[in-house]
Amino acid sequence: MKLPDQRWYIASPNPDQVKMLVAETGLSPLLAQVILNRGIDSPNLAQVYINPEVETLPDPLDEFPDLLSSIELLKEAIEIGEKIAICGDYDADGMTSTSLLLRALTHLGGDAYYEIPSRMKDGYGINERIVEKFAEEGVGVVLTVDNGIAAYEPIKRAIELGLTVIITDHHDLPEKLPPADAILNPKLLSIHSPYRGLAGVGVAYILAVTLAEQFNKTEEIIDSLLELFTLGTIADLAPLVGVNRRWLKKGLKQLPNSQLAGIQALMQVAGVSEEQKQLKPDDIGFKLGPRINAVGRIGDPQTAIELLTTDDPGIALERAMQCEQINGKRKGLCEEIEKEAIHLIKTTPINYKKDRVLVVINHKWHHGVIGIVASRLVERYGVPVFIGTYEEDDPSKIRGSARGIEEFNIFEALVYCDDLLGKYGGHKAAGGFGLKSNNLIAFKERLSQFAHQLLEPHHIKPLVKIDGEANFKQLNAQLYQHIDSLQPWGIENAFPVFWTPNVKILEQRTVGKNHLKLVLGQEDGQEMKAIAWRFGSYFPLPKRLDIAYKLTENYWNGTVNIELEIVGVRLPAGTTIQPKNTFTYQGKDYICHYFKQEKELRIKNAQGKVLAVRKGQQKGLLGINRQEAKEVDVTQNPYFDIIKAAMNTLNLTK
Structure with a gap:
């Protein structure tokens, strides 16, 4: 059993x-x-x-020290017609943030466009190539969304080139903040602030709404901004507390009647019923969000941005169908990599219980989806997971993703390995990292050392x-x-x-x-x-x-x-464990044996009847003895389920 x-x-x-x-x-x-x-x-x-609406929220202008200066910089850029470049990220949070600010700035008369780093070529976040491109194109203001807080050198380069930089991000703070003109990050706020748990799209939402208020133009756009906030916040797995919970409660009610063509098209292809009075986080977490995330993982983020910014129902449906196709491909990749990872863990074998951390690296895995596989492995084994693959164009480098368990902080683990890593980042529950392949053994040992400081053997089980x-x-x-x-x-x-x-x-x-x-x-x-x-x-x-x-x-x-x-x-307290070759099905007890020489499985019930079936056969024999047994179709129930139960009991594979 x-x-x-x-x-x-x-x-x-x-x-x-x-x-x-x-x-x-x-x-x-x-x-x-x-x-x-x-x-x-x-x-x-x-x-x-x-009822979250009964709470009086503090004014964001009082909570975010640089919000007022950010508004003044953007207001001036809009009024003088200066180019504003948004640098987003390729996950659902980054793409919804980018779409939200594009909609807001365009609505307010701004000359805005966006750039999202290539997952394959650039990796995460703004970089010097993008900064120099913005300068060549005559950009005046650079606005990062869902990234930038750890990009010290690129931001320094932007300032040297005369660009104004506003960082909006929610990731953990580095020791040294970039030299930007303004920084909006909830991690800079008091831990008691209701804004503390905002995702990148939440910071973008506050910036957009506050800016629209300065122009007295909130009424026509506030609903669409709230819907994009709702979509991005849940898809990014942000904590559903504080203002997130308050605004999501309202946003989830709005979504079924969304006026955004892209959200309507996405709900249509994802099979979300328009008749629902309100959506639930699972509708976004398991249906809408993955379709947007898939585009950033293995497709072109422009597809998702166009989906969320177009007002043309035809274009919206076309882009939603593309998201659907890409998500189908993403599912297949995840299943394939998960199977390979499980096989690798079993056959190597990897003693993750002893190490108290699971590190699994393999060639030719798509690094766009390994984070999802990491989450599934955490679910399966109950251990912190660090999964990686070798760079296609440079096998001497590994790029990976990590997911944690309750007692383990991923970001702190990566900091603990700082000298062995190249670029890395994240938070308590998840992160990303890069390292040279010749540092892999040392990386595994260091992670295990860190894990032993936090985890006991009983922690290495799904909670x-x-x-x-x-x-x-x-x-x-x-x-x-x-x-x-x-x-x-x-x-x-x-x-x-x-x-x-x-x-x-x-x-x-x-x-x-x-x-x-x-x-x-x-x-x-x-x-x-x-x-x-x-x-x-x-x-x-x-x-x-x-x-x-x-x-x-x-x-x-x-x-x-x-x-x-x-x-x-x-098992309930005091339960006695059944013998290994017995099982119960639909309230009846059975005994089973497998005879290797004949390749035959035999299952006996309490009345003495035996079901005998040979490997690969669709017909079996049922009776007290072979002479009087009748032939039965074992592909049909109840025989099919009884055979499956017996095989599971005996740990037989199909």
Whole structure:
């Protein structure tokens, strides 16, 4: 029997605080626990969390020291017709930021255009080549978005060439800030500022709105700016706290009725229903965002910029279709690289539990998508992942991406390896790096050294964070609606996860490529349907389990039902483990054996009937003995699922 190797953290908020929040807010005890777990521990904070609009926000001009000077510089450039060049980034944050400022500056009469560094040729951020090109083209003001804070030399060169430079960025601060004319970065603000968690597109949004206010031209453009802010913030995995949460709550309601041709076209190709009253972060995180991100990863960012800046529905649909095609290619690349990485980890083998960090490098991987693969490997192994590939035009150099776990800071790990690296950057959860290939062994050793300072062996497992225990009777439409009313859920404000102990697995079957459909029961007769994504390799699950899950809605034939989305399972306390060759399917017990010489799998039920099937055959024999056995089609259920369950139990491959 195989189950996910997870670690569970079950929150235990103070019962008195739970009662206090229930009395003050009218929330159910379950939801009061959830928001206490999010650090909302007073009635005032709870009211702001439930309705962010009740909070009085500080004026951005008072929070960002260089915002006023940035506005004055841009206002002057617009009024005298000076060229303004936006230097963006090739991820969703950078491209939405670039599009947002292009729309705003053009609307206000500015002479603006943009440049995005080539992922393949330039790498991340503004560089001296781009700066010198701007100078040759007669640019007066350079405006960086979602980059620039670590680009000391390029910014210094721009100032030497007589350019005015405004940096808007949200990445971690270097020891020495670039000599720009103005810098807007939420990391320069107090940790208590509601603007602290802004992504690059959030900084661009504040700059654009404040500038439009100076021209008294906000009314016609404010909705489109908010929609681009919403798209970029969620796609960049920014924390959904502070002003992000407040503005996203409004932006997600606006998006289904967006007047932007590009957003309408993107929703159409991504299969997002226009009938939704509001979008959810998952609609952007799993549908819209990846299609924009894919363009920057393996395509031409101009496609996404044109999508988000055009007002022509025909061009918008054409660009959205291009995004769709590129995203399809991106999916294929990710699947291929993930399989190769897993194979490499198994066959090398790489002892990531001993090292407490996983470093995996290979030739010919597309560095535009390895960051996504890194996230999947973190999900699979529960360890910080550093994944890289050799540069196509220079195999002596490696370019990589990194993703972390809760107890590990990626940016600090890269700083710890500073002398071994070329260019690098990032934040706690993710980063990018470059190094010479002859530094690879030293890099692995240094990362392992850093990881040992932070991580214990028990940390090297995927973490399931749980808000509280629930009974199936509590899991109803009303609870789901209350959870839904507290959207947006996401980074640093995770969707609630509950758990229920000692649940009976009444029915289970495989669906799709690698998923399980379940019917679950409690001792009191309460039943729930559930889906367990990517749990196919654990089929069949044992008779009883503790389960961790999210609530979800399932639409089928015009009806809506509340179901569970399983995120974790474990054996209940005191459970005895079944013998290795036995399994349970649909409440019945089976014993299985594989006979190598005959290449035959035999599965016996409690009544003594045996199902025998040989490798590669579509027909099998079912009966008490071979003489009386009847032939059955093993490609059909229930035989197909029973055979799959037996193969998983015996760790046989197809």
